Amino acid sequence: MSQVAAVEAVLRSEFGGALGDPPLDPHEDLLARGVIDSFGLIGLIAALERSFGIHIADEDVVPEHFQNLEQLAAFVTAKQAGAGAPSDARSDS
Amino acid sequence: MDLSFTPEQEALKQEALAFARRALADDLIARDRESEFSRDLWEKCAAFGIQGSAFPAEYGGGDADIISVMRLMEGLGQGCKDSGLLFALTGQMWTVQMPILRFGTEEQKERYLPRLCSGESIGAHGMTEPGSGSDAFSMRTTARLDGDDYVLNGSKTFSTSAPIADVFIVFATVDRSRGFMGVTAFIVDRDTPGLEVGREIEKMGLRTAPMAELFFDDCRVPVANRLGREGNGATIFGEAVEWERACILASVVGAMERQLDACIAYANTREQFDRPIGKFQAIANKIADMKVRLETARLIVYNAGWAKKSGGKAAVESAIAKLYVSECWQKSCMDAVQIHGGYGYTTDFEVERDLRDSVAATLYSGTSEIQRNIIARYLGL
Numbered sequence: 001m002s003q004v005a006a007v008e009a010v011l012r013s014e015f016g017g018a019l020g021d022p023p024l025d026p027h028e029d030l031l032a033r034g035v036i037d038s039f040g041l042i043g044l045i046a047a048l049e050r051s052f053g054i055h056i057a058d059e060d061v062v063p064e065h066f067q068n069l070e071q072l073a074a075f076v077t078a079k080q081a082g083a084g085a086p087s088d089a090r091s092d093s
Numbered sequence: 094m095d096l097s098f099t100p101e102q103e104a105l106k107q108e109a110l111a112f113a114r115r116a117l118a119d120d121l122i123a124r125d126r127e128s129e130f131s132r133d134l135w136e137k138c139a140a141f142g143i144q145g146s147a148f149p150a151e152y153g154g155g156d157a158d159i160i161s162v163m164r165l166m167e168g169l170g171q172g173c174k175d176s177g178l179l180f181a182l183t184g185q186m187w188t189v190q191m192p193i194l195r196f197g198t199e200e201q202k203e204r205y206l207p208r209l210c211s212g213e214s215i216g217a218h219g220m221t222e223p224g225s226g227s228d229a230f231s232m233r234t235t236a237r238l239d240g241d242d243y244v245l246n247g248s249k250t251f252s253t254s255a256p257i258a259d260v261f262i263v264f265a266t267v268d269r270s271r272g273f274m275g276v277t278a279f280i281v282d283r284d285t286p287g288l289e290v291g292r293e294i295e296k297m298g299l300r301t302a303p304m305a306e307l308f309f310d311d312c313r314v315p316v317a318n319r320l321g322r323e324g325n326g327a328t329i330f331g332e333a334v335e336w337e338r339a340c341i342l343a344s345v346v347g348a349m350e351r352q353l354d355a356c357i358a359y360a361n362t363r364e365q366f367d368r369p370i371g372k373f374q375a376i377a378n379k380i381a382d383m384k385v386r387l388e389t390a391r392l393i394v395y396n397a398g399w400a401k402k403s404g405g406k407a408a409v410e411s412a413i414a415k416l417y418v419s420e421c422w423q424k425s426c427m428d429a430v431q432i433h434g435g436y437g438y439t440t441d442f443e444v445e446r447d448l449r450d451s452v453a454a455t456l457y458s459g460t461s462e463i464q465r466n467i468i469a470r471y472l473g474l
Contacts, residue, residue: 031270037272037273039470040470058328058332062274067274
């Protein structure tokens with residue numbers, strides 16, 4: 001299973017019917033569509049951490065990681081690789 | 094499972110209790126009537142080390158762990174009857190200082206934290222808007238990047254300590270299409286052009302904690318004053334209220350113990366039908382229920398504290414604590430008035446003030462309904 005498909009499976013486990021029929025367009029804006037809301041985010045982060053063995057820091061919870069499936073999969077891959085994702089980029093503008 | 098506190102944590106509570114009884118007792122009935130904040134008591138708390146307790150020594154703090162801070166706040170809540178003061182104090186600690194510590198740049202920490210810890214500065218939090226309360230992230234206040242500044246426009250309401258604050262943590266959206274992930278946090282100094290602190294809001298309880306609206310009219314905030322990254326505001330807010338929910342209630346647990354002691358003393362001395370009223374089951378059972386609420390509330394509050402200490406994230410534990418303790422506090426306040434009978438309804442006996450103050454507990458930092466939503470969502474509902 002590709003990383004995109006694996007992340008989509010986690011998304012579907014958390015948000016179910018809100019995502020429509022599979023497969024999800026990897027570029028579809030999940031924030032603009034309101035698929036990921038502030039309540040659901042807590043569960044999504046816990047599910048991603050559990051499923052992929054990663055730790056998602058509060059500083060990582062930014063739109064560029066959660067906007068669409070492709071970005072989310074890339075973020076998870078970076079975390080698994082120990083890249084630390086851009087949690088240390090907090091002073092960027 | 095060991096539920097005991099360390100000798101140091103126990104000593105901290107006793108020291109805070111003694112300090113509060115000695116230094117924080119003033120003419121609270123008059124100040125409550127006049128909705129008057131006490132800067133003097135605020136500075137005494139800072140000198141004792143309250144505001145800095147949970148923060149690193151390098152910023153003027155006391156370096157205490159969360160359980161020790163909660164124990165400190167419990168002692169303070171037991172000894173200090175001014176719930177408004179404690180509400181303002183904890184609001185600053187968890188929704189102003191902690192976000193700066195957790196998400197601020199080194200420059201931001203050095204600039205703001207020492208003065209907030211020492212009591213020289215007072216901080217306030219601006220999240221709620223006239224049109225967005227429980228649906229907090231549907232905010233209308235915007236932040237538009239323009240050169241080296243963000244330009245803020247909009248308004249905030251229910252900002253505790255706003256009338257006396259020197260610095261504000263303000264949330265605004267940089268892109269409404271991103272929903273809650275457009276929300277961004279800013280540190281705004283009081284003298285920033287375009288920021289106006291509005292009228293003081295009169296309220297039912299917590300009257301010694303002043304509250305006001307905030308208005309932003311092309312208010313230019315330097316990029317250097319953005320807290321965290323663009324779109325990170327919802328997470329910053331979420332973490333702040335987690336701390337607040339877990340810790341603000343520690344002082345309420347202390348207040349519940351003070352209230353229980355007062356009710357027992359009254360029930361043992363007030364006589365009707367030739368007996369102390371505590372000998373009647375109708376009164377004794379109420380007091381027994383208050384004791385059960387106190388003990389269960391304490392367990393559930395420290396459970397949230399332990400979750401924060403061990404894992405960092407404690408959204409559900411904090412929501413459970415907020416929901417349970419605030420509702421216990423209200424019920425016990427009602428019982429306290431009833432136990433005191435007609436005298437309980439009078440200002441001089443000071444139990445009616447606790448009841449008025451307690452009503453806010455199921456509203457601030459997320460209503461009871463929102464806490465239930467968080468818990469239900471966690472359960473997959």
